[in-house]
Amino acid sequence: MAEEITVRTTAELDSARTLAEGRRMHAISSAVRYALLAGVGFLMLYPLIWLIGASFKTNSEIFANPGFIPSEPTLNGYIDGWRTSTPYTFATFFWNTFLIILPKTIGTAISCAAVAYGFARFEFPGKRILFATLIATLLLPNVVTRIPQYLLFRDLGWLDSFLPLWVPSAFAGDAFFVFMLIQFLRAIPRDMEEAARVDGANTLQTLIYIVVPMLAPALISVCLFQFIWTMNDFLGPLIYLSSVDKYPISLALKLSIDTTEAFQWNRILAMSVLALVPALTVFFLAQKYFIEGISTGGVKG
Amino acid sequence: MARLQIRNLEKVYSNSFKAVHGISLDVDDGEFMVLVGPSGCAKSTTLRMIAGLETITGGEIRIGDRIVNNLAPGQRGVSMVFQNYALYPHMKVRSNLAFGLKLKRRPKPEIEDATEAVANTLEIDPLLDRLPKQLSGGQAQRVAVGRALIKKPDVFLFDEPLSNLDAKLRASMRVRITDLHKRLKREGQSSTVVYVTHDQTEAMTMGDRICVMKDGCIMQVADPVTLYNRPENAFVAGFIGSPEMNLMEGTLAVNGGVNIRLADQVLTFGEDVGNRLDVRGGEVLLGVRPQHLRIAANDEENALEGHVSHIEFMGHEVYLYVDVGDIRLVVVVPSEQYHPEDIRDDRIRLIPRETAVHIFDRETGRNVSLSANA
Ligand SMILES: Nc1ncnc2c1ncn2[C@@H]1O[C@H](COP(=O)(O)OP(=O)(O)OP(=O)(O)O)[C@@H](O)[C@H]1O
Ligand SMILES: [Mg+2]
Numbered sequence: 001m002a003e004e005i006t007v008r009t010t011a012e013l014d015s016a017r018t019l020a021e022g023r024r025m026h027a028i029s030s031a032v033r034y035a036l037l038a039g040v041g042f043l044m045l046y047p048l049i050w051l052i053g054a055s056f057k058t059n060s061e062i063f064a065n066p067g068f069i070p071s072e073p074t075l076n077g078y079i080d081g082w083r084t085s086t087p088y089t090f091a092t093f094f095w096n097t098f099l100i101i102l103p104k105t106i107g108t109a110i111s112c113a114a115v116a117y118g119f120a121r122f123e124f125p126g127k128r129i130l131f132a133t134l135i136a137t138l139l140l141p142n143v144v145t146r147i148p149q150y151l152l153f154r155d156l157g158w159l160d161s162f163l164p165l166w167v168p169s170a171f172a173g174d175a176f177f178v179f180m181l182i183q184f185l186r187a188i189p190r191d192m193e194e195a196a197r198v199d200g201a202n203t204l205q206t207l208i209y210i211v212v213p214m215l216a217p218a219l220i221s222v223c224l225f226q227f228i229w230t231m232n233d234f235l236g237p238l239i240y241l242s243s244v245d246k247y248p249i250s251l252a253l254k255l256s257i258d259t260t261e262a263f264q265w266n267r268i269l270a271m272s273v274l275a276l277v278p279a280l281t282v283f284f285l286a287q288k289y290f291i292e293g294i295s296t297g298g299v300k301g
Numbered sequence: 302m303a304r305l306q307i308r309n310l311e312k313v314y315s316n317s318f319k320a321v322h323g324i325s326l327d328v329d330d331g332e333f334m335v336l337v338g339p340s341g342c343a344k345s346t347t348l349r350m351i352a353g354l355e356t357i358t359g360g361e362i363r364i365g366d367r368i369v370n371n372l373a374p375g376q377r378g379v380s381m382v383f384q385n386y387a388l389y390p391h392m393k394v395r396s397n398l399a400f401g402l403k404l405k406r407r408p409k410p411e412i413e414d415a416t417e418a419v420a421n422t423l424e425i426d427p428l429l430d431r432l433p434k435q436l437s438g439g440q441a442q443r444v445a446v447g448r449a450l451i452k453k454p455d456v457f458l459f460d461e462p463l464s465n466l467d468a469k470l471r472a473s474m475r476v477r478i479t480d481l482h483k484r485l486k487r488e489g490q491s492s493t494v495v496y497v498t499h500d501q502t503e504a505m506t507m508g509d510r511i512c513v514m515k516d517g518c519i520m521q522v523a524d525p526v527t528l529y530n531r532p533e534n535a536f537v538a539g540f541i542g543s544p545e546m547n548l549m550e551g552t553l554a555v556n557g558g559v560n561i562r563l564a565d566q567v568l569t570f571g572e573d574v575g576n577r578l579d580v581r582g583g584e585v586l587l588g589v590r591p592q593h594l595r596i597a598a599n600d601e602e603n604a605l606e607g608h609v610s611h612i613e614f615m616g617h618e619v620y621l622y623v624d625v626g627d628i629r630l631v632v633v634v635p636s637e638q639y640h641p642e643d644i645r646d647d648r649i650r651l652i653p654r655e656t657a658v659h660i661f662d663r664e665t666g667r668n669v670s671l672s673a674n675a
Binding site (some may be wrong): 123189191192194195196197198199200201202205209210213214216 | 373380448
């Protein structure tokens with residue numbers, strides 16, 4: 001050690017010093033950056049954390065104690081909330097949500113993939129006009145179509161059933177998803193599909209065996225979006241469903257506000273936490289594909 | 302066993318651009334036909350019409366004794382290898398190979414045997430369980446060839462299959478594909494090939510016959526030797542051969558000898574050229590390949606005088622760039638015949654080899670020096 005030091009020239013020492021200084025500066029700046037990020041992140045997450053904390057509080061403590069750690073944690077909110085004030089438990093509402101989401105998501109995936117494939121890969125008369133219409137519906141505010149849609153479904157006798165929630169999606173009614181898939185498909189070269197056709201695949205086989213697997217990341221994103229949006233959709237079920245036994249979670253949460261004279265906030269919060277669970281679980285399970293699907297526009301070569 | 306016949310084939314794209322102008326071409330059973338031409342001459346368009354990937358505007362394509370104009374690609378009995386491999390990215394190599402047979406609902410053992418056999422032939426057996434993205438370019442192209450091979454098609458179609466590979470790999474793949482073709486032929490399997498390339502080395506080394514195209518028209522169809530020695534027009538003459546044939550504008554006059562006036566000099570040729578000519582005069586292009594110009598000895602007459610602008614030493618040969626008037630000529634001299642002292646003050650005198658000169662009509666480009674008795 002001693003020898004080494006004596007051999008070092010002052011210049012080397014200087015450079016070593018600046019090096020160490022640089023490193024310290026770097027450490028400080030990253031500490032500041034991370035502190036800032038953590039602070040902002042915490043701020044954003046605070047309502048969620050508070051929600052989870054509050055769901056374990058008693059109804060009276062929620063307003064008495066602004067902190068998020070309950071003083072006497074209790075499961076009452078969950079137990080009473082699950083029972084609800086109706087003849088049905090939350091299990092029914094979860095099941096209803098599931099019954100709405102599953103056909104809707106599957107229908108969306110199939111119909112949007114087929115329509116996007118048609119737009120992205122085939123020439124047909126009227127294609128330009130149809131595509132323009134598709135984009136136009138994308139820009140149209142949802143509210144505008146609510147009333148005509150309601151009248152249509154009423155005349156079909158579909159009110160108070162899940163059909164108005166399923167059917168539009170099963171016919172690629174969600175222009176946004178179609179558009180997203182078209183953009184994704186445009187970035188994929190056609191060679192693979194042509195190779196499949198030369199290999200003897202017809203249009204449908206090409207779609208199923210070649211296009212859909214290549215579209216998979218985007219399709220997974222579509223399903224996730226549809227899942228989460230349907231889960232959170234309040235207006236749709238509110239308009240079309242009138243009997244409580246068909247209510248999905250989003251309506252059921254509102255139900256507990258309506259029917260109790262004094263709001264049982266702890267029950268509502270507890271059920272809200274439960275309502276978050278499916279969406280979060282699905283998101284984390286599919287996170288990898290999800291991010292791939294919305295960030296990359298194609299397959300790498 | 303199939304012959305491919307193309308009759309008056311036309312293609313007009315949806316933007317009303319006419320890409321193919323009524324071409325006719327016969328590819329014999331087992332023949333290796335190369336389509337070659339500059340970029341944009343509709344080689345791919347033609348090939349894709351044969352494959353069925355592009356609609357046919359006019360004319361007729363026949364494979365064997367069937368007119369295939371209105372058949373789906375899968376029913377035409379063709380296989381195609383694409384420039385960027387076009388392997389199915391989500392399938393292992395094994396499934397990529399087997400896809401065509403699976404669609405045909407062949408029994409599983411048969412598919413497995415066929416896959417093994419093809420993998421053996423192309424030496425891709427260790428790669429069978431990989432995904433396409435785990436392959437190198439050369440390996441991917443071998444898989445693509447395997448996918449074409451496994452279907453035992455009547456006609457193989459290749460669209461610039463080697464242009465994404467580096468020079469060395471390209472050379473070895475070239476040999477591999479020609480070997481494969483010979484082997485199929487020997488084994489009596491159908492082995493008719495249409496191979497698109499813009500690389501004339503590939504064209505010359507691989508093709509039984511070569512079809513040279515330009516702007517959607519066929520300029521000449523012939524075997525490589527004929528194409529090189531007897532080009533039917535100035536385009537083929539210029540396109541085939543490297544470095545390119547020198548084409549010099551001049552005026553032809555036949556009176557006893559054959560005189561061609563080039564800028565301010567006159568070259569005279571004897572009987573050999575005279576006998577081949579089928580015109581007696583006119584505005585022409587004189588074509589001489591760089592290899593067919595030699596440096597004149599001091600006392601030789603009838604030489605082209607020029608001025609050497611620069612010299613490239615390539616190892617076994619030397620390229621001389623010579624300006625004659627305002628015409629730039631390229632001369633290739635074998636290294637052992639190149640003596641710097643032949644060039645004095647940058648002046649050089651060149652003599653074209655009479656048996657190898659070509660004369661083209663300047664307007665139509667037709668080779669007028671191909672008469673039968675040559
Ligand atoms: N879909 C299309 N619509 C309109 N014109 C097209 C289309 N595809 C090709 N063309 C035109 O047709 C001509 C022939 O194209 P093609 O792809 O067959 O050329 P190529 O000989 O294969 O060229 P390269 O060597 O560059 O591959 C070109 O001029 C091209 O611009
Ligand atoms: Mg091409």
